[in-house]
Amino acid sequence: MIKNPFRNRTRATLAIIGIAIGIATIVALGMVTGGLQSSTQSTLKAGSAEITVTKIGSGNFGSSGGVLDESLVTDLKNTNGVKDTAGILRVNSNVSTSSGGSGFGSMGGFLVNGIDSSKLALVGIDSVNGTIFTNGSSNEIIIGKTVAQNLNKTVGSTIDIYGTEFEVTGIFESGNFIYDTGAFTSLSTLQNLTNNTGKVSYIQVKVNDNANASQVSKTIQDERPNDLSATTAVDQANRINQSLGMIDTASWAISLLAIVIGGVGVINTMIMSVFERTREIGVLKAVGWKDRRILGMILGESIILTLVAAVVGIILGIVAVEIIFKLFITSQSFEAVLTMDTLLKAFGVALLVGIVGGLYPAYRASRLAPTEALRYE
Amino acid sequence: MTEENVIEIHNLQKTYDKGKIKALNGIDLEIKKGEFISIMGPSGSGKSTLLNMIGALDRAEEGTIKVAGIDLMKTRDLSEFRSQEIGFVFQMHNLVPNLSVLENVEIPMYETRVKSEEMRRRALELLEAVGLKDKADKNPTKLSGGERQRVAIARALVNHPSIILADEPTGALDSKTGDVILNLLKSLHSKEQVTLVMVTHEPYVAEMADRILHVLDGKINNSS
Structure with missing residues (x-):
């Protein structure tokens, strides 16, 4: 099952790249928001003033x-x-x-x-x-x-x-x-x-x-x-958090897009794979494999494909952020932070794409009639 | 079903193409436990369809079919039956290309509760019986046609089935290699005391069996 998704290298690579780009975007945005969040939190340092008063x-x-x-x-x-x-x-x-x-x-x-x-x-x-x-x-x-x-x-x-x-x-x-x-x-x-x-x-x-x-x-x-306008640090943080919220929303929108685009890519890859292996699936049925096991196998392959894409995407995202920061942002006070949340989200999205994209091809494979499948050239 | 009949078929009918093609047109057949049967007949006579019915790869529309005590017309999920009672040998070996020879033989055992060490032991034992123990870790694509078919035979026997169904097992091989395969099947048949049903259209191959069935237009014409 682990080797199966990579039988057709080109197709697997293309599918992985597609999903990985989506994941990389999620990770990169996550790292930037994570960085902004941590610098916002540090402005609310103990001992410093809570209120800023300016002229209206x-x-x-x-x-x-x-x-x-x-x-x-x-x-x-x-x-x-x-x-x-x-x-x-x-x-x-x-x-x-x-x-x-x-x-x-x-x-x-x-x-x-x-x-x-x-x-x-x-x-x-x-x-x-x-x-x-x-x-x-x-x-x-x-x-x-x-x-x-x-x-x-x-x-x-x-x-x-x-x-x-x-x-x-x-x-x-x-x-x-x-x-x-x-x-x-x-x-x-x-x-x-x-x-x-x-x-x-x-x-x-x-x-x-x-x-x-x-x-x-x-x-x-x-x-x-x-005469005066007074804002608390908490207010300011909230305002920044609102902007961060917008980035976060954008990041979720991209995640959704990644799920849809990646999902379609995975469906395509897996349907092709099932199609090419029709005969093999017929054999598996002939030797007594249950529909459930065949469904699980194809779904598993799809998830393996997307999890590999997740790892590639995370690395890609980190590298991209590092390069962008090195080239354009010299400030040491603002650093991109890779949070556990971002990592979980990346893997979560990949898993979802794997399941969504794999379900239909897996269902089709499990429903193949063994005699038809064995006749397939 | 009598004690010694492993296969009992009465008036079995199967049509394709929404009833236009009658593949099986009232088959009556009894096969005893341990028998070696050859099924002969021209292309399209229904011999492969009959084999698929016995192996529960397809379902008939009418009639009764009992194999190894199981009523195939009434049982919903037949995967367990296929796994436990039937071993298939196809004309094309149909091995999974990216698995090793050993893994290919182990495949039918995944649906059983056999532990992985036992799976390995049993698969190696059968590979030894077909003379391919030394190629256990090889990829099937590296094997010759005859060797692949021997792997397929090992795979068919791995779950101790009561019946081996062979659909022109030598059809894709040269006569010399074909003879090796046939002798292997025959010796395993007697050694493992398994019922062997083989479809062929070569008379000399059919002659090796205890009994020959001639199928024509979806019916058993005569048996000899």
Whole structure:
């Protein structure tokens, strides 16, 4: 039974390729969604702020929208349920990336965040390789791991930002892909440098351990309905998850397509195989094989064919994602992740294709009249 | 059914092509246990159809047919009967090309409860009886026509059937090889005490049997 599906090598290979491409697509999409999911989860790191407050009408992180008055940072801290707040000014560095490398974090410079150095935990930066910058110092900066890699900077290197030389004192890895492709420096330094004295782009709010982040977010929002927009990290994650959901839906649609196309391919392959082996099936019946055993044999062959296709497809998918990531995405903070779910789905789809595609040919084989089959030339 | 009759057929009728062709037109036949019978007749006389009826490869429309005590007209699933009671030897050896010689002989035992070691032992024993033990692991496509037919005979005997049905077993072989096969069949017939029913249209082959049946137009014309 194991050898049978491969008697006609060309036909088996073509059928396997057909199914394998479908499986490879499922695996590749699964790996990308898996990667996005894990990077979303790491943004919800313990210890970091749960709520982001921006000026109403500006983007998520306020990088393009209006700025907020720094006094709000203290005001919000007094809101019921708030443990701590941090004001962050975010600007785009004008560093040109002549060092090459494409992908995130190197397109048109990177994001420079100004923050009080004591509040770094609120943005998920717990440890720094090197030392953190000093507040008020004019030329110290810590950079994300990805920036360090893309710009080829180490501790002690200098970076030019708004015409001023900054010394890299540390390199951090927060696990948050947006931060890791940016840099942090003293808030006041950045405010002075960019003529934003007393201004911040957004405020990170950490709530008390026993407080409900959504509740606090709503309170902040309700107190200044025309001024502020507050979103919780959970909201953001949900929004990302919604997009991931769309990829997931697409992946299921492709799975369905793979089942249909692969199924038709398998039906064709197996019908041809049954057709060619009519006489042999007649012999098996003559020597006493039950219809059930013949049905099982053909169905089994079909499933073996698709499971081989699943293995080929999984390898193909992994290799494709690796190549795409190597060529186009240099960011280390975003990695494709092959989850057990994806593997199970790939094998599940293959199994389904095997059963769906094999059932009809197997039924036909089992119903062959032995005398007719034996007469078959 | 008497004790010694392994096959009892009365007024057996079979038509093809929606009744247009009468393949069997009232066959009456009794074959004793252990007999060697030859069936002769021109092409289209119904001799192969008769053989297929005995082997439960096909069903008759009318009449009665009892083989090895089983009423073939009334039994629904005949696969077990075929597996236990009948051994087929076809004109074309009909071996499965991608299985080894040994595996080909083992095939009929898959439907039985025989353990795999026992299956192997029994298959090798029969391959030895037909003189092909040394080719057990070979692929049948590497064998000569006579050797393939010997494998088919081993396959037919593997489940200790009560009847061997041979449909022109030497038809595709040269006379010398054909004689080897016939002698083998005859010696196994007496050794294993199995009933042998053989279709042939060569008189000298038919002569080897205990009894010759002549089939014409779906009827048994005379027996000698």
